Amino acid sequence: MITPAEIFPLMVPANEDGTAFEGYLTLPNAGSLDTALWMRLFDVPLWANTLQGAKLECSRELSDLLEGCEDTIEARLGDSPDVTSFFLELRNLLDKLLRFRPPLEPPPSTFYTGLIAEIDAVGWDRLAWLCPNLSALHIRISDAAGRDHMVKVQLPAAYPEAAPLVSAQLPEQVKLPPWQPGASSLQDLIRHYEAAIASLQDLWACLDDLDREAWVLEPEKPTPADAHRRIALGGHCSLLLELDPARPRARPPDLRFLGSEAAAAPMRTRLRAADAPPWDPGRLPRENLERLLQMKLPTRSTSAQDDISGDCCICYAYRLPPAQPPGAGSATLGEVPDQSCGNPRCARPFHGRCLREWLLALPTSRRSFNTVFGECPYCSQPITTTAS
Ligand SMILES: [Zn+2]
Ligand SMILES: [Zn+2]
Structure with a gap:
């Protein structure tokens, strides 16, 4: 020990x-x-x-x-x-x-001449930002569809003997060959990122199509690193899917319905039906979903807001803050609405925690073992939840 x-x-x-x-x-x-x-x-x-x-x-x-x-x-x-x-x-x-601390003494002049030659090779027009003490720089890569990507490079004091730290907002980390002082260069690194970005074009095309032709609820502001989308289906129900960056048009392994069970159940049945059309990898994921679900996905221009939101109808939030105290480990996401009213004409979603607190506070609710029986706050139809 x-x-x-x-x-x-x-x-x-x-x-x-x-x-x-x-x-x-x-x-x-x-x-x-x-x-x-x-x-x-x-x-x-x-x-x-x-x-x-x-x-x-x-x-x-x-x-x-x-x-x-x-x-x-x-x-x-x-x-x-x-x-x-x-x-x-x-x-x-x-x-x-x-x-990665900026050096206290200026690096030798070869550091500057070497770096300037490296930026010459990459192209000054692609240099988006250079730290005044030359310890970091951002290189812009424009892809075939006109999207701009930023590659962030941090130069340790011992560069180019020591490897730079490189990052970009991409769904997967770019595998770089081991850094070889004297042989590796910024230009090589940028080429690897260009190749990675080129290989992700179809993923972003599929995601752009979803962002344009569906009502994306999460992420609120998707970044190029986000390969998942939660899209509204109407009836307080939404679908969470994550595309495979390497095969974005393949059927996502997990299509998860969230929110109102009354709305989700028939759609889940349609997805699993024996006569459902097979997923066609020649089409966009959005087109496949519309074929399988036999519906046009709701968009912001065609649907009403109150039917779309999967927010909890008691606290009006989607995600509750995580239950753990701050600092207690890695980023954990809070609870999402996982209960809903069984009345198909109401079908409003609730957080389990909110519904439990709501029902337990009412004298009309009844508790038996671990179940609380009460009324839906909206339509007064019977609703149940667990007591703990
Ligand atoms: Zn809630
Ligand atoms: Zn209800």
């Missing part, structure tokens, strides 16, 4: 009960900062399986380095079962920050 002292040898317990640590964070690549990274960790909860609630006091140099990472540190405290785990996370974070 590793101990805190093996990660940061100069961090020592500051009291007897083990709720505080204090000292210097020693890191191999801290350079001139090596005697300045002082930290005190205190109020460490002793009998919890997380460090949530523990506090940090940092030297000015360490605060400067960690600026903007406050949420990450808060989340790491919540994720870490003990001090050793937190120190490991902190060391990884600091390693990364130090690697």
